[in-house]
Amino acid sequence: MTRPAGEAELRPVIVTVDDDPSVSRAISRDLRRRYGERHRIVRAESGEQALDALRQMKLRGDQVAVILADYRMPGLSGIEFLERAMDVYPFARRVLLTAYADTNAAIDAINVVDLDHYLLKPWDPPEEKLYPVIDDLLLDWKKQERRPVNEAKLVGHRWSAPSAELRDFLARNQVPYRWYASDTDEGRRLLDAAGTDGTHLPVLITADGEPLIAPTNAEVAAKVNLATVPKENFYDLVVVGGGPAGLGAAVYGASEGLRTVLVERFATGGQAGQSSRIENYLGFPDGLSGGQLTDRARRQAVKFGAELLTTAQVDSLEVNGPAKTVRLSDGTQIDAKAVILATGVAYRQLTAPGCTEMTGAGVYYGAALTEAEGCKDQDVYVVGGANSAGQSAVYLSKFASSVTMLVRAPSLEASMSYYLIQQIAGIPNISVRTCTEVTEVNGDGHLESLTLRDMAAGTTEIVNAGQLFIFIGAAPGTGWLDGVLARDDHGFVLAGPDFSLDDTGWPLDRPPYHLETSVPGVFVAGDVRAESAKRVASAVGEGAMAVMFVHRYLETLS
Incomplete structure (x- = not known):
C-alpha cells in the first residue's frame, strides 16, 4: 500500500x-x-x-x-x-x-x-x-488540528542500559521514533551523518534532524516538546507523580477549577502505564493496555487545563505556613496551596550476583514492552507472583518460545487475581515454578543464563535465558520527605487515622481528613499510601477523593 x-x-x-x-x-x-x-x-x-x-x-x-x-x-x-x-x-x-x-x-x-x-x-x-x-x-x-507526525531516529546498542532506558522513555511519553541498532548498515550511516563514531550511545536524531549524543531524558524532553518547566509560580494544587492516582487527581482537580500542575520524573502512567493488559478495570470488559489508559487520562487532564511536567524530579517539600513549596532537582520552585503526593512505588532490586551488570542487557525491571519483540523464539523468565508479573508473562508469551514465572511463594493464589491465574493456566508456553529464586545472573555482555535454586529441595540448576523481567515487590522512594511528614517503617506515607496526632504534633483543632498526611494541606493517594490496595481502580479513586478533601482544606483557608 x-x-x-x-x-x-x-x-x-x-x-x-x-x-x-x-x-x-x-x-x-x-x-x-x-x-x-x-x-x-x-x-x-x-x-x-x-x-x-x-x-x-x-x-x-x-x-x-x-x-x-x-x-x-x-x-x-x-x-x-x-x-x-x-x-x-x-x-x-x-x-x-x-x-x-x-x-x-x-x-x-x-x-x-x-x-x-x-x-x-x-x-x-x-x-x-x-x-x-x-x-x-x-x-x-x-x-483537533493534528499535524503530520515526523518521527525521531534512535541509534543504540541492543544490549545497552542507556539505550533501553531511552527507548522506554520515548515510548511511554508517546514520542514517535524508529530504532536502529548501531551495528547495522543504516545505524552506521546515521551515526556518520550525526558526526559521531558511536563511542557514546545512544544517539537520538530529532524529527527536524538535530543529533543528540548520549542525551539525558531532560534534554530529550526539551527537544521533543514535552513540558519540563511550570508556566506559573503559584498554583492551587501540585500533584507529585503521574501514575493512575496522580492522573486521577489532575483530571478532577483541573476539571473542578483548581489551577493544577502535575510533576512527573519519567513518564505518566507509572507501573500501570507499563502494563500490557489491564482486564479488571471497570467499564472495559475486554481490557485495555496501560498505555491506552494513560494516554486517555493524560489527554483528559490537559483538556481540562492541567499542566503536565515531565523529567521533573522533586527533591524536597517545604511547609511555609499555609503555602507549600515543591523544589525540583534543577532548582525550580513551585508554590501551591495544597499538594497531593502520588509518587507510587518502584520495583525492588534483585540482589543476585551479576544482576546489576546485566540490567538493560537482557535484565529489565517492570514490563519493558519495548523489549517484547526481542523475545521472539527465546526462553524468557519473569520473577514475581503479583498481577504485574502475570500480565507481563501473558503478553510476552505471544513472542517468546517459552515464559517461565519464578515465584518464591508456594502458589500464586495469595498475590495474583483469580482471573489472571486462570488465564496463565490456559497458555501452553507459560510455566510457573514456585518456591524458586534466582541466585545468579550470567552472561558475557548480555544475559545468557540463570542459576535457580529450588527453595524446597535445596537444589540448584543453570538454565539458558534470553531475557529476565523482574517484579519483586515495591519500595516507596520517599526519602526526600524525611523530617517533613509521618511515614511507616517501610517508608509508606501515613494518612488520616493511621498516624498518632500526639506523635506528629498535628497543629489543628480538627482531625486530619481521610487522605490528609501529618501536614495539613498535604494529601496522599495511590500505592505510596500506607495500607493502600495496590490496584489501578483504587488509585484512580483515591486521586479523585483527595481532590475532594483539597476543596475542604481550601475552604478553611478562605
Missing part, C-alpha cells in the same frame, strides 16, 4: 477494512466519490493488512482521519482491530460497520475502543446514511 507517484502527501487518509471484497470495493467507491479530492482512501481486506498499512503511514508521518472496520472478520475482529489501531493513531475517528443482528455488540464496543459511531450495512443511499456521518467525524477530527 504505497503512495501513488505524484499524489499529494498532505491529504488526510480514510481507511476502510472489510474481509468481503465486494463490500470493501463498494464502500471504497462511495468514499472516493465524495471525499477522493481532499482525502486519500485506503482499503484493506483484513485487520492485519490494515494494521500494516497504518504502521507504514505512521512512519511516513501521514495523517489518518477516519477508520471504518467491519465487525465480523476472521482473525482480528473489527473491535480487536480498532483497539490495536488506537495505539497507532489514537486521534483517528473510529467507525464499526455492522449488520442489524450485531447492533448490541457495536454498542458494547463504545466503551472498549472509544467508538465514535457504528453504521448498519447496507448504507444505501450513502447520501443519507453514510456521508452525513463521515462529514461530522471529519469536521470533529479537523478541530
Whole structure:
C-alpha cells in the first residue's frame, strides 16, 4: 500500500477494512466519490493488512482521519482491530460497520475502543446514511488540528542500559521514533551523518534532524516538546507523580477549577502505564493496555487545563505556613496551596550476583514492552507472583518460545487475581515454578543464563535465558520527605487515622481528613499510601477523593 507517484502527501487518509471484497470495493467507491479530492482512501481486506498499512503511514508521518472496520472478520475482529489501531493513531475517528443482528455488540464496543459511531450495512443511499456521518467525524477530527507526525531516529546498542532506558522513555511519553541498532548498515550511516563514531550511545536524531549524543531524558524532553518547566509560580494544587492516582487527581482537580500542575520524573502512567493488559478495570470488559489508559487520562487532564511536567524530579517539600513549596532537582520552585503526593512505588532490586551488570542487557525491571519483540523464539523468565508479573508473562508469551514465572511463594493464589491465574493456566508456553529464586545472573555482555535454586529441595540448576523481567515487590522512594511528614517503617506515607496526632504534633483543632498526611494541606493517594490496595481502580479513586478533601482544606483557608 504505497503512495501513488505524484499524489499529494498532505491529504488526510480514510481507511476502510472489510474481509468481503465486494463490500470493501463498494464502500471504497462511495468514499472516493465524495471525499477522493481532499482525502486519500485506503482499503484493506483484513485487520492485519490494515494494521500494516497504518504502521507504514505512521512512519511516513501521514495523517489518518477516519477508520471504518467491519465487525465480523476472521482473525482480528473489527473491535480487536480498532483497539490495536488506537495505539497507532489514537486521534483517528473510529467507525464499526455492522449488520442489524450485531447492533448490541457495536454498542458494547463504545466503551472498549472509544467508538465514535457504528453504521448498519447496507448504507444505501450513502447520501443519507453514510456521508452525513463521515462529514461530522471529519469536521470533529479537523478541530483537533493534528499535524503530520515526523518521527525521531534512535541509534543504540541492543544490549545497552542507556539505550533501553531511552527507548522506554520515548515510548511511554508517546514520542514517535524508529530504532536502529548501531551495528547495522543504516545505524552506521546515521551515526556518520550525526558526526559521531558511536563511542557514546545512544544517539537520538530529532524529527527536524538535530543529533543528540548520549542525551539525558531532560534534554530529550526539551527537544521533543514535552513540558519540563511550570508556566506559573503559584498554583492551587501540585500533584507529585503521574501514575493512575496522580492522573486521577489532575483530571478532577483541573476539571473542578483548581489551577493544577502535575510533576512527573519519567513518564505518566507509572507501573500501570507499563502494563500490557489491564482486564479488571471497570467499564472495559475486554481490557485495555496501560498505555491506552494513560494516554486517555493524560489527554483528559490537559483538556481540562492541567499542566503536565515531565523529567521533573522533586527533591524536597517545604511547609511555609499555609503555602507549600515543591523544589525540583534543577532548582525550580513551585508554590501551591495544597499538594497531593502520588509518587507510587518502584520495583525492588534483585540482589543476585551479576544482576546489576546485566540490567538493560537482557535484565529489565517492570514490563519493558519495548523489549517484547526481542523475545521472539527465546526462553524468557519473569520473577514475581503479583498481577504485574502475570500480565507481563501473558503478553510476552505471544513472542517468546517459552515464559517461565519464578515465584518464591508456594502458589500464586495469595498475590495474583483469580482471573489472571486462570488465564496463565490456559497458555501452553507459560510455566510457573514456585518456591524458586534466582541466585545468579550470567552472561558475557548480555544475559545468557540463570542459576535457580529450588527453595524446597535445596537444589540448584543453570538454565539458558534470553531475557529476565523482574517484579519483586515495591519500595516507596520517599526519602526526600524525611523530617517533613509521618511515614511507616517501610517508608509508606501515613494518612488520616493511621498516624498518632500526639506523635506528629498535628497543629489543628480538627482531625486530619481521610487522605490528609501529618501536614495539613498535604494529601496522599495511590500505592505510596500506607495500607493502600495496590490496584489501578483504587488509585484512580483515591486521586479523585483527595481532590475532594483539597476543596475542604481550601475552604478553611478562605
